Amino acid sequence: MEQLTQQLVNGIMLGCLYALIAVGYTMVYGIIELINFAFGELFMFGAFICIALTSSEISLFGSMVGMPQISFFLAVIVSMLVVGLLGVAMERLAYRPLRNAPRLAALISAIGMSIFLQNLAQSVFGSQQIKFPDIPVFTDSAGMAKAVTVLGAQVTYLQLFVVVVTVVAMILLSLFVNRTRLGRAMRASAQDKRTAALMGVNVNGIIAVTFLIGSAMGALAGGLYGAVYHFARPDMGFVPGLKAFIAAVLGGIGNIPGAFLGGLLLGMVESLGAAYIPGGSQYRDAIAFVILILILSFKPTGLLGSPVSEKA
């Protein structure tokens, strides 16, 4: 029982992190039908920037540089802004020129972007894993994570924080997309770009905003992930990025609540699978793919996805 609740808690938290990245995949796919594989790398940059800003010094291009050592919360916000702008630049340089090219060209560009960003991180931060500094609010005087016990499971303050931040982010995003003028323009552009333009929507601007939000969410996930697992490494984004993509597809790509649901589901099944299937922890990553294949064979549009034929 205790193990079950513990695994559920871990799974929910992990699922939240997947969901935050999945939002980027799903929003960008929704509007330009591109799978931006580089979101995993934006996630990684989010973690590195948080480490850099919260440390007293860090190695950049191989030499130690003094750092401002600002609070974790501020660092997360700054990293979201920086990575958000990085995402906008990426769209402008790597995807917009290929907007009318065959779909495969943009996909290859996305893979290229992903490799480029990994290499960039390697040359800036080095290829070694670096440690995430302890966050004072979440750590007691002995250097242990502060936690509460719920039904026998240890829930750290940081885990709680991750869940609360994710839920709030999801609610805000849904309100933004469904209730605001800009959100409405975003949905209109996703459904019919030419007609949206006829209505006065600057579609390129809307696409840039989509990348800004998706990338910032990826950075948020990266900062939280780094804090939870105490590290950052240039290749850290690959597997979570892939899982988030799966989460987005599971939930129904293009659908924000679907990304949340898909992320949670994936996080929990993965956690429980690793704990209860004999030798399961070795197959952790495979579990995600098995679920993907299962769900897609029964409901190809994902859990909350609308039938493809509805697409205008």
Added chain:
Amino acid sequence: MSGPVESTGGKMLELQQVHTYYGSIHALKGISLYIDRGEIVTLIGANGAGKSTTLNTISGVLRPRSGSIAYEGTELTKVPAYHTVKLGLSQSPEGRRIFPRMSVKENLEMGAYSRRGQELKEDFQRVYDLFPVLLERQSQPGGTLSGGEQQMLAMGRALMARPKLLMLDEPSMGLAPMLVEKIFEIIQEINQQGTTILLVEQNAHAALEVSDRGYVLETGSIVLSDTSQALLVSPLVREAYLGGA
């Protein structure tokens, strides 16, 4: 015919020698036409003549390779499509192009997208007065409306921009005969309320009946232009577009 308008007369829109291509396909071969303030002008022509291409070139969705489009003192060929609506041009596009997964109300709100921060109550009222069925369907997704209802929504949506020049691409397409008549009445009503109209129609007879002037388009060129009354009795038009009646 069109009613009195406060700012009568004077060219509102003028196209000169407009050439538009789709890749290597030469769709508009030097179109020149004009519309005066307060007029209803009809563009007739067979399938593929270039009517929709003309509207889309004016809207900025398509860029002409050469030629000029002057609208109220602005050269439109340099204006991005999303900005033309701010200048007072709006279009009810061919095929309706309703946002399928947005409600009727949201589709109308999109029509008023360019009028940021303005009160829309009166505009909704006006559209719902013209098309009461849209009020009933307010919260239904646009994609689930019938073809005729979508046509009304497309027209209502274009009106929400409070255009000075309204371009309608085959507004009677797919409507029941009774509704067709109604649509043409509504077009006249909108015009009498002060909106200049550029009308593209397959239903040449009805369109010429309500309009002031007309242009006949054949494979990308204007072959005839005259007052609508004259076109209605012109042998070429009668032969080719009015079923030889």
